[in-house]
Amino acid sequence: MEFLSEVSTVALIQTIFWFLAGIISFYFSIGNARIWTSISLGFFLIFISQAYLLAPWSDYPRLAAIHYIIGTISIMVMTHGFQEYYVFSRTLEVGGSKWLVYLACLVVILLSTLFVFINPEPTYNVLRNIRMIENANWVFLSLINIDMIRKIYMQVRDSVIANGFIAFGIVFVCIFLWKGSELYLQVFCWDNDWSLFMQSIGAYHNIDYPGRVNFSLLVNQVAGLLSGLSVGGTFIYLFRLLR
Amino acid sequence: MFLLPKGNPLYENVAAAKVKLPEILDKLKNGGFTGYLNFLFPSANVTLFFEGGKLISTMCEQGSKNTSGFEALTELCSQIVAGDGSLSVYRLSRDLVMGLHALLHGEVLYKAQELKLINVKGLLEKMKARKLNGCLRIYTEDRSALIFYKEGSPLGFFHDGASEIETSATESQKIAGLPGAKVDILSTKSADELMHMDLLEMVNIDKIWETTRARHEAQVQQQYKEAQERDKRHQDAKLLELEDDLKEVAAAYLGKMGRALIEKELADCGGRIALLDHDRITKFLAGVERSSKLLTSISKLKEMTELLQKEIGRLSM
Numbered sequence: 001m002e003f004l005s006e007v008s009t010v011a012l013i014q015t016i017f018w019f020l021a022g023i024i025s026f027y028f029s030i031g032n033a034r035i036w037t038s039i040s041l042g043f044f045l046i047f048i049s050q051a052y053l054l055a056p057w058s059d060y061p062r063l064a065a066i067h068y069i070i071g072t073i074s075i076m077v078m079t080h081g082f083q084e085y086y087v088f089s090r091t092l093e094v095g096g097s098k099w100l101v102y103l104a105c106l107v108v109i110l111l112s113t114l115f116v117f118i119n120p121e122p123t124y125n126v127l128r129n130i131r132m133i134e135n136a137n138w139v140f141l142s143l144i145n146i147d148m149i150r151k152i153y154m155q156v157r158d159s160v161i162a163n164g165f166i167a168f169g170i171v172f173v174c175i176f177l178w179k180g181s182e183l184y185l186q187v188f189c190w191d192n193d194w195s196l197f198m199q200s201i202g203a204y205h206n207i208d209y210p211g212r213v214n215f216s217l218l219v220n221q222v223a224g225l226l227s228g229l230s231v232g233g234t235f236i237y238l239f240r241l242l243r
Numbered sequence: 244m245f246l247l248p249k250g251n252p253l254y255e256n257v258a259a260a261k262v263k264l265p266e267i268l269d270k271l272k273n274g275g276f277t278g279y280l281n282f283l284f285p286s287a288n289v290t291l292f293f294e295g296g297k298l299i300s301t302m303c304e305q306g307s308k309n310t311s312g313f314e315a316l317t318e319l320c321s322q323i324v325a326g327d328g329s330l331s332v333y334r335l336s337r338d339l340v341m342g343l344h345a346l347l348h349g350e351v352l353y354k355a356q357e358l359k360l361i362n363v364k365g366l367l368e369k370m371k372a373r374k375l376n377g378c379l380r381i382y383t384e385d386r387s388a389l390i391f392y393k394e395g396s397p398l399g400f401f402h403d404g405a406s407e408i409e410t411s412a413t414e415s416q417k418i419a420g421l422p423g424a425k426v427d428i429l430s431t432k433s434a435d436e437l438m439h440m441d442l443l444e445m446v447n448i449d450k451i452w453e454t455t456r457a458r459h460e461a462q463v464q465q466q467y468k469e470a471q472e473r474d475k476r477h478q479d480a481k482l483l484e485l486e487d488d489l490k491e492v493a494a495a496y497l498g499k500m501g502r503a504l505i506e507k508e509l510a511d512c513g514g515r516i517a518l519l520d521h522d523r524i525t526k527f528l529a530g531v532e533r534s535s536k537l538l539t540s541i542s543k544l545k546e547m548t549e550l551l552q553k554e555i556g557r558l559s560m
Contacts, residue, residue: 033536085537089500092507092534158498160539242540 015050017228022047024235035084037101042078043231045070061122068130069112072137077105079141082148089155128193132186138179142172164241167234174230177223181216251334259328264320265449272296272443278335282319284328289319294340297441302347313446320455338398341431342391345377349429358424371395377430381419388415482515488554496547497538504534518555
């Protein structure tokens with residue numbers, strides 16, 4: 001189909017945006033308070049999850065599976081960070097250490113990698129399942145994060161950081177649209193992976209609602225770009241704000 | 244206040260607070276002391292007369308109120324334990340002690356008789372004939388002189404401004420010659436008779452002393468407790484004021500969470516009393532700084548911390 005060739009170009013641009021956003025957020029995580037570490041590390045991991053597109057062995061299924069799993073870990077780490085910030089905004093309690101956050105993420109990623117390697121090589125269908133799980137996590141946790149950010153904003157609205165949380169809210173709306181549109185396509189088997197899978201088994205696959213599919217793809221691409229841009233912008237804004 | 248002849252000073256201006264009354268009285272008793280002890284306090288003057296180691300009389304002057312005996316001793320104990328007084332000890336002859344006793348406690352034979360209206364010569368002869376023991380006081384409004392008598396014969400003369408007994412009657416005669424001069428005649432028992440009296444035998448000085456000290460200590464404790472409570476209330480008010488100031492500073496930089504943050508960090512450090520302890524102040528500021536990093540910029544945080552430190556520093560000034 002015609003749109004499939006466009007997806008990879010947009011995805012490449014998205015990955016570059018995520019790369020920039022990842023660098024900024026990782027740098028931000030180093031010099032800031034502990035709770036920011038979880039949030040910014042989560043955003044940095046999005047870049048890792050997207051970077052498989054740039055890898056020369058991106059067709060290697062185990063590597064693709066690891067990238068999808070890292071994507072899932074990234075939203076979970078982020079959500080954990082926002083949860084901690086919310087707890088902080090209610091109780092003013094700050095605990096833990098930065099190194100523990102880095103170490104815990106590394107251990108989870110290594111265990112996930114181990115899990116991928118001790119199991120049979122994922123087929124296209126398995127990879128698609130993993131990706132669906134990743135997207136489902138992103139969609140629901142984005143909604144939870146939007147609500148949590150709203151609650152945090154209510155607590156900190158008269159402090160300097162308040163506008164930063166509005167920016168995070170925008171980020172998660174973009175992410176929700178980005179991942180949600182992809183999940184929508186996957187749930188109805190209108191996604192590219194499903195087409196590839198059907199082609200690989202020589203089955204006929206017809207999309208009955210090209211309008212919806214094209215709109216969803218457009219939303220996916222635009223929201224994906226905006227997500228990367230908004231994350232980069234938010235961290236630059238926060239960086240200047242907290243300087 | 245009566246001015247008394249100093250005789251032979253044994254001690255002068257010893258801090259009364261250092262005196263343990265029962266001990267010194269015991270020492271004087273055992274030493275057969277004759278003379279008097281003069282305790283001078285800001286609000287009282289106490290004189291104890293000894294004859295041959297016996298405490299024959301006491302006199303306490305407090306403003307216009309004079310007391311003697313047990314009352315004077317009780318007051319003396321109270322004044323000593325309260326501090327701020329001095330003690331002088333003077334040795335005198337037995338006869339002079341008798342004369343002084345007459346002056347303070349003697350029977351008044353004549354009171355405020357104008358000298359120009361009486362026959363002085365006849366009076367002196369009468370005193371001699373009656374072998375009077377005592378004291379004759381001649382005085383005007385601003386001057387006075389004492390003549391001590393033993394069995395009707397003068398022992399010595401003492402007047403204002405002198406510290407010793409004199410043998411010359413010149414000064415006394417001068418005062419007697421002044422217009423409006425009056426005379427009092429006071430008699431007392433003989434020195435031998437006075438020896439039969441001993442207040443130390445009649446009064447349990449140890450018990451008075453211990454009771455007074457215990458009462459004084461209780462009073463001091465009570466005052467100390469009250470002062471401590473007053474200080475604590477004052478300190479609490481200052482600390483509360485400081486906490487409010489710190490909250491205002493934090494609110495200006497961190498919004499409403501700033502107030503809650505100050506409250507929480509102070510509670511974690513043991514309450515606002517922590518603002519008096521250097522180590523706990525450091526811990527408190529570190530806690531505020533750690534949480535504030537999540538709410539404001541580094542530059543504003545630095546500014547806020549400096550202001551908080553300044554506010555806390557004002558407390559120690």
